[in-house]
Amino acid sequence: NAGVTQTPKFQVLKTGQSMTLQCAQDMNHNSMYWYRQDPGMGLRLIYYSASEGTTDKGEVPNGYNVSRLNKREFSLRLESAAPSQTSVYFCASWGADRRGDYGYTFGSGTRLTVV
């Protein structure tokens, strides 16, 4: 009953450090997304992958890279973290949910602080 699983849930990085946020979905969805959420700014799309083997930039891609490792997994990498990347990150996939409705399913989020 997992849906979309993100790890880690919390992370503190020093400026300049790198890390990878992991995301996996078990619903056989083609499309996956990475968003960041900041107070007063709603959700902003970082990158998305319409299908396995493809990735595209979203609204705020600078400072990030992504990998669509296979149909299940879509990771987000920060090569050199900056304080401006302090945010809550959400992974999502699009497709039929467990009730058979089509829509977006979100992970529970990763709260990242860069000091």
Next chain:
Amino acid sequence: AQSVTQLDSHVSVSEGTPVLLRCNYSSSYSPSLFWYVQHPNKGLQLLLKYTSAATLVKGINGFEAEFKKSETSFHLTKPSAHMSDAAEYFCVVNLNAGNNRKLIWGLGTSLAVNP
């Protein structure tokens, strides 16, 4: 330009009274529309969606929304607020341009429910 406007950044109601969260959109396409809810320190959950079927859409937890094309609105309502409804609510437009779904998120409405 495509956009979503949530007309109130904060709404406060008393328990047992009606809830109205307003959303207007601007789109050149026939959009799909969603409402998501986010409880404090939680992920995003789909409340309901409109996808060109019935204009009055019923969702979970007693919420419903009406799509009014002439007014380009998709307001969220609930007849009687419950304390557990206190959360952040996001109106989302899915332009679904070709194979690249493009979501546009409103900035959110924070709903407070007073005893």
